[in-house]
Amino acid sequence: MMMVNQKDASPRIPRLGAIENSSLAQRRASKGSKDDLSYYRYEEYDNVPLTPKPINEQSLKVSWVTNIANMSRDNMLCSKCGEGFEAQEKIVNSTGQLWHQQCFVCAQCFREFADGVFYEYDGRKYCEHDFHVLFAPCCQRCGTFIIGRVIKAMNSSWHAECFRCEMCQLELADTGFIKNGGRALCHECNAKVKAIGLGKYVCHKCHSMIDDQPLKFRGEVYHPYHFNCTACGVELDANAREVRNRPGLAKNDTNELYCLRCHDKMGVPICGACRRPIEERVVTALGKHWHVEHFVCAKCEKPFFGHRHYEKKGLAYCETHYHQLFGNLCHHCNQVIAGDVFTALNKAWCVHHFACSVCDQKMNQKTKFYECDLKPVCKKCYERFPKELRNRLRRQHEATPRRAPTPSD
Amino acid sequence: METAPSSVSCLPHQTKMSKAKKVLEEAREIQNPELDLFDKGVATFEEMPGLLNMTNITRLTLSLNRLKSVPPGLANLTNLEIINLANNQIEDLPLSLSSMPKLRILNLSINRLYTLPRGFGAFPVLEILDLTYNNLKEDSLPGNFFMMETLRALYLGDNDFEKLPPEIKNLKNLEILGLRENDLIELPKEIGELSRLRELHVQGNRLTIIPPELGNLDMSSNKAAFRFEGNEWVQPIADQLQLGINHLQDYLRSETYRILYNRYLTNKPPVPPPCVDKAKKVSRIR
Numbered sequence: 001m002m003m004v005n006q007k008d009a010s011p012r013i014p015r016l017g018a019i020e021n022s023s024l025a026q027r028r029a030s031k032g033s034k035d036d037l038s039y040y041r042y043e044e045y046d047n048v049p050l051t052p053k054p055i056n057e058q059s060l061k062v063s064w065v066t067n068i069a070n071m072s073r074d075n076m077l078c079s080k081c082g083e084g085f086e087a088q089e090k091i092v093n094s095t096g097q098l099w100h101q102q103c104f105v106c107a108q109c110f111r112e113f114a115d116g117v118f119y120e121y122d123g124r125k126y127c128e129h130d131f132h133v134l135f136a137p138c139c140q141r142c143g144t145f146i147i148g149r150v151i152k153a154m155n156s157s158w159h160a161e162c163f164r165c166e167m168c169q170l171e172l173a174d175t176g177f178i179k180n181g182g183r184a185l186c187h188e189c190n191a192k193v194k195a196i197g198l199g200k201y202v203c204h205k206c207h208s209m210i211d212d213q214p215l216k217f218r219g220e221v222y223h224p225y226h227f228n229c230t231a232c233g234v235e236l237d238a239n240a241r242e243v244r245n246r247p248g249l250a251k252n253d254t255n256e257l258y259c260l261r262c263h264d265k266m267g268v269p270i271c272g273a274c275r276r277p278i279e280e281r282v283v284t285a286l287g288k289h290w291h292v293e294h295f296v297c298a299k300c301e302k303p304f305f306g307h308r309h310y311e312k313k314g315l316a317y318c319e320t321h322y323h324q325l326f327g328n329l330c331h332h333c334n335q336v337i338a339g340d341v342f343t344a345l346n347k348a349w350c351v352h353h354f355a356c357s358v359c360d361q362k363m364n365q366k367t368k369f370y371e372c373d374l375k376p377v378c379k380k381c382y383e384r385f386p387k388e389l390r391n392r393l394r395r396q397h398e399a400t401p402r403r404a405p406t407p408s409d
Numbered sequence: 410m411e412t413a414p415s416s417v418s419c420l421p422h423q424t425k426m427s428k429a430k431k432v433l434e435e436a437r438e439i440q441n442p443e444l445d446l447f448d449k450g451v452a453t454f455e456e457m458p459g460l461l462n463m464t465n466i467t468r469l470t471l472s473l474n475r476l477k478s479v480p481p482g483l484a485n486l487t488n489l490e491i492i493n494l495a496n497n498q499i500e501d502l503p504l505s506l507s508s509m510p511k512l513r514i515l516n517l518s519i520n521r522l523y524t525l526p527r528g529f530g531a532f533p534v535l536e537i538l539d540l541t542y543n544n545l546k547e548d549s550l551p552g553n554f555f556m557m558e559t560l561r562a563l564y565l566g567d568n569d570f571e572k573l574p575p576e577i578k579n580l581k582n583l584e585i586l587g588l589r590e591n592d593l594i595e596l597p598k599e600i601g602e603l604s605r606l607r608e609l610h611v612q613g614n615r616l617t618i619i620p621p622e623l624g625n626l627d628m629s630s631n632k633a634a635f636r637f638e639g640n641e642w643v644q645p646i647a648d649q650l651q652l653g654i655n656h657l658q659d660y661l662r663s664e665t666y667r668i669l670y671n672r673y674l675t676n677k678p679p680v681p682p683p684c685v686d687k688a689k690k691v692s693r694i695r
Contacts, residue, residue, distance in 0.1 A: 360468065381495075
């Protein structure tokens with residue numbers, strides 16, 4: 001690695017590789033973050049100029065005059081050339097070392113440091129310009145020198161503010177990144193990419209993949225366990241229900257989540273077939289509510305979709321199967337009775353097929369008729385029956401008082 | 410044309426005849442497929458000229474007349490679905506009727522039939538056959554009588570059956586079986602195989618015992634009508650009938666009854682005599 005500082009004990013530049021001492025790691029430690037540092041595969045250091053306190057000749061001089069007044073200048077040597085100092089010569093004191101003024105220069109261009117600002121590398125001092133040219137890292141993104149915090153990642157150096165998620169442009173310097181197919185991504189985007197690859201959802205709250213059933217809420221998907229029931233507070237599972245309690249308002253923003261138990265108690269109709277709440281059209285029949293598509297014939301299981309249905313012993317049937325099963329076929333035509341049913345003598349008839357069994361003349365509800373072997377006989381025809389037959393029929397009916405009397409009225 | 414010898418006076422006869430003709434003419438005019446010729450006093454088909462050419466008709470009602478026979482040509486009216494000849498004096502039927510391709514309902518009640526023509530059971534789509542109040546018995550049925558699988562209702566009340574052939578089980582679609590006031594001594598156990606049967610009229614016979622197989626039938630549904638009165642039932646059956654039809658049904662299904670029934674059959678008790686005097690039946694008149 002490039003930046004090595006051997007002599008300067010300045011705490012601002014950590015030793016290379018010692019990432020756990022970096023300001024980043026310390027920030028994280030102070031936050032008590034338990035994040036796995038193995039994620040953060042970039043290195044970071046602070047690339048700042050040394051001696052922001054410029055060398056003050058006066059004070060330096062004074063200090064030396066006072067501090068080393070009784071020291072013999074003969075004992076002091078220049079750190080660079082090893083020569084002694086003249087009596088009145090200016091001495092540069094930097095980081096505990098002494099220099100001739102003409103020796104305290106850039107190792108590259110041999111000029112004095114502008115404003116006394118210099119950079120040190122491998123024991124040599126460089127002016128700002130030469131240091132940058134020779135050693136300072138260039139940001140992979142903006143192409144300019146990096147002064148200050150340097151992020152080393154993806155085999156390049158970056159300004160902290162230039163190192164961003166390639167998908168969402170979020171700054172990654174403080175949050176860390178994940179290398180995904182040659183791209184640096186934030187955790188969220190990485191999880192998304194991964195989930196899409198696996199055909200799964202990413203929780204909108206914790207940004208990790210949802211392995212089980214997701215919970216949809218206000219148009220996003222979440223782990224159900226991030227939420228609690230609005231009513232009873234229990235942690236939710238994927239069976240939780242999103243309730244649009246104020247239909248007048250915008251689609252999502254007043255929705256609330258309830259556990260199934262509480263939801264069912266809220267008066268939202270529950271389908272009698274699938275036991276799930278009915279959000280749209282409700283069919284009410286047989287004392288229950290139904291999804292339109294779940295209200296079906298008990299025999300053929302086709303939905304009625306608003307067509308006429310027939311109820312029998314708590315079940316609903318389409319016209320065809322009701323008649324097929326419960327015998328409302330016309331005794332005369334043996335067809336399903338389409339309109340009103342004329343029921344008499346243990347049989348059913350189409351209204352227009354109810355007729356005297358002897359003369360075939362139509363009869364209606366008001367026509368008086370007799371019965372013979374549970375066949376309808378009009379009064380006229382009955383009176384034309386052989387007299388002995390009429391007598392027998394009459395006796396027979398008299399013998400069975402619980403039956404309807406011979407004249408049906 | 411020859412008029413029936415039984416015609417008494419000319420004048421009422423003429424008016425009746427004109428009535429029948431009038432109906433026929435009207436029907437031809439308006440192409441009415443349903444022909445009502447009941448109670449027109451007609452004694453022969455000759456009194457209804459052109460009738461046998463009206464091939465479009467689907468219903469022919471000739472009840473309450475004095476017809477003694479039916480011409481084979483009636484079968485040419487191939488669109489007929491319903492023929493009603495109730496309350497006439499018919500003694501013979503042509504075989505041709507049973508080949509009518511659309512005939513669904515045939516009413517021959519209150520006539521004077523002693524026999525049915527051989528091959529009478531060939532009707533292809535007959536659903537309701539009413540032979541009430543005739544003089545039929547098991548011997549007078551043609552061999553193929555119980556081949557009419559399409560039959561829904563068979564009325565044989567007021568006839569002279571002493572037994573019903575076991576072939577009755579072939580009438581798989583039978584819903585109604587009328588056997589009121591015959592001379593039945595026993596019922597075939599095969600009736601228990603008629604799974605769609607919901608009406609059984611056996612009043613006024615000489616029955617003493619019911620095959621346990623009849624317990625298979627659904628006697629107690631609200632569409633069912635099982636009528637057993639006026640027989641010489643053994644006491645346990647009479648007691649159950651007194652309690653109600655569903656009691657009888659449960660009883661017929663019980664092991665107790667099965668034992669009783671088998672014991673009864675081995676004992677061969679005497680057959681009760683005919684209890685209804687049928688000598689006065691109008692159908693007997695020759």
